[in-house]
Amino acid sequence: MDRDLQCRAHEIGRRAALGLGFSLVLSPRLVLAQTDPAHERPREGDLLVTVGASGSEPLKPEELTLNAKQVFAWPMDPMTNTVRNGSRLNKVLLLRLDPEGFNPATKERAAEGTVAYSAICVHTGCDVTNWDPDRQLLGCPCHYSVYDPKQAAKVVSGPAPRPLPALALKIVDGRLVVAKPFTGRAGFQQM
């Protein structure tokens, strides 16, 4: 029995290894996601740099205007200064708002009123670029999903099936720092 079990375990291991080999061969993007720091999702301790910025100066909360349209940022590895822009799923949107209306989850994740969410709409994957300053709501320009950034980015209307993944923040040495990974999978709904 033990011998049989051993053989089967060996067999499964061999198949798993083969399977992994296949997936590595077939999915170069997956390999990159696992090995290239620029592809890795935001990690605790990452700094944030503005998308399109020429340098790699980390963002500070006071650089965000209160109640203004979202700013897009990439996470950056603080040790190597590697900007994690290898996958569009790493893109983050930042807003600085009055924390008065935040729900408890948002309050816990915010740092001095700054909240961070995945910038990628969870419906079909467009960037969430619209901002309604009067109602303080985020919007996707493609299919009009609307999210409330004060309520953990819950879906207010539109086809999005779930909230935007949130990224908890903290302030370290006056700079915005990622406190925890995304609360969920960034990207569009899988079918």
Place this chain on the structure above:
Amino acid sequence: MQKKFRLHLIVAVSALALVLSAATVSAQQPLPPLPTPDTPAPVPPILQSYKPVTQEQLKQPQDGDWLMYRRTYDGWGYSPLSQITSENVGRLKPVWTLATGQIEGHQAPPIVSSGVMFVATPGNQVLAIDARAGNLLWRFKRPIPEDMLLLHPTSRGVGLLGDKVYFAAADTVLIALDAKTGKEVWTAPVEDYTHGYYMSLAPLVADGKVMVGVSGGELGVRGFVAAFDAETGKPVWKTYTVPDPGEPGSETWPKGDQWKTGGGSVWITGNYDPQTNLSFWGTGNGGPWMGDQRPGDNLFTSSVLALDTATGKIKGYHQYHPNDSWDWDEVSPPILVDYQHDGRTVKGLVDVARDGYLWMLERTADKINFIDGKPFVKQNVFASLDPKTGRPNVDPVRQPATGKKADFCPSLWGGKDWPPVAYSPKTRLLYIPANENLCGTSIGEPVTYTPGQRYVGATTTLYVAPGADHIGELQAWNLDTGQKVWSHPFTNSQLWGPVLATAGGVVFAGGTNDRYFRAFDASNGKILWEFRTGSGVNGVPAAFQIDGKQYIAVQSGWGVDAARMQARINLVRPWEFPDVPQGGSVWVFALE
């Protein structure tokens, strides 16, 4: 006695221990062996006897088969089956149904050959089903890359030739599947999805080639049609819908780099004329959306292109409207049909366009001629057409631009979007799934191109025309007289229902938000039968026959633009339109 009892007890306890021990051992058993990739599943008998599809069959299919997107190369969407008639269609009942496991818009026709049905669904999935019994024979699924921006998650079907099933995967890979097993025979990269390209059309299979086009008009793509060898998957030719500088048509673009991101996507299957070996493809609007950001006619956007199927060379074109600023993709290709005009028979091309016009054209071996054009819905953008060329005289007030808002009808979704028309040679009527009474506004803004990102530069609205008593409208037009013969209005729904015409004098279509699939009298538009499915019916209906019995098949599965349009209508008429649940299924009907 006591000793005997003790013995029995010992035996019983031992037996129990053995059972328990066996159960424990069983609980510790390793997982059952995994099926190895090189151990093929047994091929069901119906697939073992699957007959390869020949090029001749594609040209002249058996009456009971549905081998391509519109059944025949001319794009008619017509079945010669006549068992189901306007007299007996009221007795139509479901035979079987099958859940696809997917959400979003299920738009593909069930393709039927040798009694096997091939159905493409959203989620990069193809199903092979026993068409008579509804048994699932195999399922192919290709993961969609997680970082993909897939604006229109749908597929409009597969193509067939030989023992292969051709599928245009959303992530711009053309795949040939073995019809008997659903395994990949070859894959051919078509473009790079990270640059905004995706695919949603059913491949056109003709002349030994498999032809596909690309979507992505909102993402800064440059449209093209590409042909691959049907046997090997090797690329044969690729023709851009926006020419390179110096090529014919490039003079209609500004001197800058606009042509590189000029749009002209191709996301509906072309039609084909075996006599001339020309295939006819509709092209999308220019990108970004505002015409003043790409001054000129912008050939060959919002056009029909006649391509030499052997070489891909452009042999003719007709641009429905130049310098589009309304998002009027003209991707539905014209159907090939001869009609009477001014006392002569025209070898025709007839297109029902998003710009709200019914276009009557003429096809020749090396040119497309304009014959006539007239609006089939409210259209306030074209003041007139040039009688010789058909070029619209655009009312400048109705043309939005960067910083200039304009109000226009029909809306950005047009008088008819992608759902295909059908034509019956028996009634000589063309059946149009139209949307009437929808208008909108658009204003342009500067936009910067970033690869793979939205590249539109417009803010739009949609509204229902004042006094409107309906939106969706199934219309029937006589092509010889150029007159509308009947129309069936839908008071509280838009119409996103591809049409099937049959020799039994029955026309089938779904497409409304009440989830019904309907049969209409082909001669007068009267509803003869209707059946309520679980979701809205956006699929292309098909008819087929097995062992002398006629079936009607369609996919139910609401989503993509039908749902998007409703979301916009809800903004101006809240609570008047029902929530339509998503979730796909295949339905097959027959007479009781």
